[in-house]
Amino acid sequence: MKEKEGSLGLFQQFKFVRVLHHDTRAKSLYLLGTIQSQDAIAIIEKTAFNVQDDLLMNNLVASSIEDIRMLDKNDVYHWYMAVMKEDLEKLPGAKVSLIWPATQTHIDKYGKQRHRMITETPEMYRSVLAPYIETMKGDRIQWVYNILSHKVEADRIVYENTDPVNGFILLPNLKWDRTTMDALYLIAIVHRRDVASIRDLSKKHIPWLKSVQREIVQAVTTTYPLTETQLRIYVHYLPSYYHFHIHVTNVEHDAGDSTGIGKAIMLTDVISRLEEMSDEHSGFAKSTLSFFLGENSELWKNGYSKIYKD
Amino acid sequence: MKEKEGSLGLFQQFKFVRVLHHDTRAKSLYLLGTIQSQDAIAIIEKTAFNVQDDLLMNNLVASSIEDIRMLDKNDVYHWYMAVMKEDLEKLPGAKVSLIWPATQTHIDKYGKQRHRMITETPEMYRSVLAPYIETMKGDRIQWVYNILSHKVEADRIVYENTDPVNGFILLPNLKWDRTTMDALYLIAIVHRRDVASIRDLSKKHIPWLKSVQREIVQAVTTTYPLTETQLRIYVHYLPSYYHFHIHVTNVEHDAGDSTGIGKAIMLTDVISRLEEMSDEHSGFAKSTLSFFLGENSELWKNGYSKIYKD
Numbered sequence: 237m238k239e240k241e242g243s244l245g246l247f248q249q250f251k252f253v254r255v256l257h258h259d260t261r262a263k264s265l266y267l268l269g270t271i272q273s274q275d276a277i278a279i280i281e282k283t284a285f286n287v288q289d290d291l292l293m294n295n296l297v298a299s300s301i302e303d304i305r306m307l308d309k310n311d312v313y314h315w316y317m318a319v320m321k322e323d324l325e326k327l328p329g330a331k332v333s334l335i336w337p338a339t340q341t342h343i344d345k346y347g348k349q350r351h352r353m354i355t356e357t358p359e360m361y362r363s364v365l366a367p368y369i370e371t372m373k374g375d376r377i378q379w380v381y382n383i384l385s386h387k388v389e390a391d392r393i394v395y396e397n398t399d400p401v402n403g404f405i406l407l408p409n410l411k412w413d414r415t416t417m418d419a420l421y422l423i424a425i426v427h428r429r430d431v432a433s434i435r436d437l438s439k440k441h442i443p444w445l446k447s448v449q450r451e452i453v454q455a456v457t458t459t460y461p462l463t464e465t466q467l468r469i470y471v472h473y474l475p476s477y478y479h480f481h482i483h484v485t486n487v488e489h490d491a492g493d494s495t496g497i498g499k500a501i502m503l504t505d506v507i508s509r510l511e512e513m514s515d516e517h518s519g520f521a522k523s524t525l526s527f528f529l530g531e532n533s534e535l536w537k538n539g540y541s542k543i544y545k546d
Numbered sequence: 547m548k549e550k551e552g553s554l555g556l557f558q559q560f561k562f563v564r565v566l567h568h569d570t571r572a573k574s575l576y577l578l579g580t581i582q583s584q585d586a587i588a589i590i591e592k593t594a595f596n597v598q599d600d601l602l603m604n605n606l607v608a609s610s611i612e613d614i615r616m617l618d619k620n621d622v623y624h625w626y627m628a629v630m631k632e633d634l635e636k637l638p639g640a641k642v643s644l645i646w647p648a649t650q651t652h653i654d655k656y657g658k659q660r661h662r663m664i665t666e667t668p669e670m671y672r673s674v675l676a677p678y679i680e681t682m683k684g685d686r687i688q689w690v691y692n693i694l695s696h697k698v699e700a701d702r703i704v705y706e707n708t709d710p711v712n713g714f715i716l717l718p719n720l721k722w723d724r725t726t727m728d729a730l731y732l733i734a735i736v737h738r739r740d741v742a743s744i745r746d747l748s749k750k751h752i753p754w755l756k757s758v759q760r761e762i763v764q765a766v767t768t769t770y771p772l773t774e775t776q777l778r779i780y781v782h783y784l785p786s787y788y789h790f791h792i793h794v795t796n797v798e799h800d801a802g803d804s805t806g807i808g809k810a811i812m813l814t815d816v817i818s819r820l821e822e823m824s825d826e827h828s829g830f831a832k833s834t835l836s837f838f839l840g841e842n843s844e845l846w847k848n849g850y851s852k853i854y855k856d
Contacts (some may be wrong), residue, residue: 246624247614260594263573280610280628282592284570304557304642305634312645312652316557317638318590324615328627329639332614335622342622351797352775355814379621388620410618410625419570463856465662470807487661487808487838490571497780497815498797500807504665508834514824524818528797546773 246271247334250278257348262492266346268338276336277346283328284416300327331413341534345476349532353498354540356525361435364539365474369432372478380479383407384427394422395455402444403427406455406484420460420486424452431480434473434506438519445507452484462486468495469503474527474535498528556581557644560588567658576656578648586646587656593638610637659842663808664850666835671745674849675784679742682788690789693717694737704732705765712754713737716765716794730770730796734762741790744783744816748829755817762794772796778805779813784837784845808838 249271256266256277263282270276285300303319322329335342356365382388384405397403404426408414412421426448431437437445453464468485472494475481482503485491493499510519529536560579566587567576573592580586595610613629632639645652666675692698699717707713714736718724722731736758741747747755763774778795782804785791792813795801803809820829839846 247626255597258595258597262571263592263594265595265597280595282573282630284573285568285575285590287565287568287575301640301642302632303634312647314556314644314646316642316644317634318640318642319632319634320592320639322612322629322632322639324613324627324629329630329632330611330628332611332626332628334624334626336624337622353778353797354775379623382620389618392618410623416570418568463854465664465854465856466660468663468808487663488568488570490569490802492571492800495807496805497807497810497812498778498805502807502836504834504836505807509819509822512819512823512828512833514822518822523822524814526812526814540775544773544775546775 246336247278247332250276250334256343256346268343268347271336274337275339275343276334277338277342279333279335279346281331281333283330283413284419286327286415288415288417333410344530344532344534347532349530351528351530352536352540352544352546354527354529354544356527356540358522358524360540360543361521361525364535364543365435368535368539369478373432377477377479380425380477380481383425394459395451397451398427400427402447404448404451404482406452409483417460417462418486418488420456420462420484421489421491422456422484424448424482424484426480426482429479432478433475433480434471434501434520435525436480436519436521437506437510438521439510439513439516441519442507442510445503445510448482449503449507452482456484470495470500471503471506472499473501473525474499474529493528496528498526556646557588557642560586560644566653566656569658576658578653578657581646584647585649585653586644587648587652589641589643589645589656591641591643593640596637659840661838661840662846662850662854662856664837664839664854666837666850668832668834670850670853671831671835674845674853675745678845678849679788683742687787687789690735690787690791693735704769705761707761708737710737712757714758714761714792716762719793727770727772728796728798730766730772730794731799731801732766732794734758734792734794736790736792739789742788743785743790744781744811744830745835746790746829746831747816747820748831749820749823749826751829752817752820755813755820758792759813759817762792766794780805780810781813781816782809783811783835784809784839803838806838808836 250269253268253270256268258265265280267278269278300321301318302321304316307315307317320329321327389407392407393405395406404424406422406424409421409423412419449469452469456467457463466487468487470483529540559581563578563580566578575590577588579588610631611628612631614626617625617627630639631637694715702717703715705716714734716732716734719731719733722729759779762779766777767773776797778797780793839850
């Protein structure tokens with residue numbers, strides 16, 4: 237293996253410890269290891285095919301498959317194993333993400349674990365989640381502030397409304413290869429810092445949420461060859477970090493659990509539900525909300541499991 | 547590209563026509579083409595990693611990655627693109643299946659339609675969906691009435707509350723093997739016939755919905771070795787048939803699109819949202835609801851596509 241730029245040596249130093257999770261459907265491998273005696277997580281994920289490349293499609297066999305061997309045949313069915321043609325520039329075979337130094341929270345996040353469905357009342361939110369969210373602010377989301385202040389990833393910004401209250405930055409999710417339109421995945425991170433999750437949203441936020449949704453649709457449909465009905469715009473509850481952000485994917489993209497109930501809520505549903513609420517001061521702080529939680533998470537182990545006595 | 551054995555020439559003759567389906571999560575490509583003027587389907591799927599190979603795992607970097615380049619970094623996160631080491635014998639990069647000659651049935655099976663995200667206002671519901679639902683009643687759901695009257699599947703009933711207004715029948719979904727507890731999948735079909743979908747639910751249904759939810763949890767947790775927090779209880783909007791029914795799965799079961807936003811809504815969220823609504827007569831008839839629709843569906847082609855002018 238060769239690496240072409242400085243600081244790449246980091247990945248070369250990765251010492252394998254154990255498999256955290258192997259997603260055989262998504263062809264993704266989550267590995268725990270160490271680099272310089274500190275925990276590191278390496279995520280290796282095979283890339284999706286590049287179906288935008290007409291040349292590739294028209295010369296499929298010659299241009300994308302390096303070598304092929306028949307395994308078996310039965311009636312009209314024929315099976316082969318193949319070696320793909322890969323190219324660091326145009327046809328990389330895998331994306332690799334490295335998290336180093338990794339905290340126990342990172343390790344818990346990627347480690348395979350069983351799940352629980354929590355039905356969180358306002359009281360449960362106040363006693364368990366709200367105090368936890370306080371510990372997840374500040375340094376834990378410094379990387380978000382780095383993006384918002386253009387310290388990092390500024391060249392990747394797709395659209396920005398710089399207003400400190402109503403504005404947001406729209407940029408590609410690092411999970412997206414930025415080419416495969418069917419897998420389009422963007423994140424809108426709001427500039428305001430007073431909304432940690434949908435629990436902080438109330439009826440007064442409706443005009444703001446609607447304008448953000450409108451601007452996202454406008455920006456995405458003018459930047460990419462997609463229409464409004466081809467976009468899935470949603471938020472997470474629980475989110476993985478507590479600074480309000482919105483996910484935007486192509487409806488065709490299968491983002492797995494990330495778009496499942498108990499994790500995702502359509503932004504239009506967030507808005508409609510707020511609109512339906514009775515008095516002017518009501519909001520999600522008073523709602524009962526359902527979500528999944530991994531059994532290894534602190535929130536389950538030291539929080540909700542005690543309430544459920546489970 | 548070289549092929550090593552006789553009859554492999556078949557794949558070399560594959561002439562690309564169009565992409566039937568591109569599963570970006572599973573990294574699988576379903577292609578329609580022709581071989582000797584007859585339809586052929588080629589399925590190319592990237593392989594999952596070989597985590598059984600200890601040598602590979604222990605020398606991960608050196609043995610499985612051919613070349614790597616850093617894309618970006620932010621704080622503890624580092625992203626790379628990589629070219630994988632592949633080998634026809636030990637580390638093939640993809641599996642290829644070829645169906646030839648392919649019939650229209652094969653093509654329909656693998657051809658996935660594209661989808662649209664509909665944001666349905668109460669007016670859209672009244673003008674498009676409500677008239678459609680009327681055509682889906684009667685004979686179209688005779689099979690549901692057959693279950694409710696014990697004409698069929700009576701031996702499969704897990705639990706029943708026979709009350710004609712408040713009651714329901716709980717039975718295994720035919721997709722479940724009735725053994726694998728992680729894949730548990732039951733359906734609760736209500737006896738009352740006046741609720742076609744959640745659009746017919748209003749605040750007056752809250753006590754009924756809560757009692758149904760309670761009885762489902764009670765029945766499932768006494769019949770199977772599961773606790774309340776291990777159950778995902780949800781409804782579909784749009785449902786596949788217009789007689790109110792509730793899905794119950796193990797939280798560990800990956801039911802794919804069936805549990806995704808734009809299709810599924812947690813029953814607790816249905817109840818909470820009704821509870822939050824302002825006046826006593828309000829219900830989902832006045833809500834804006836989002837859902838997916840296949841482009842081949844009548845509802846898209848002759849209904850919503852005209853509203854969206856898309």
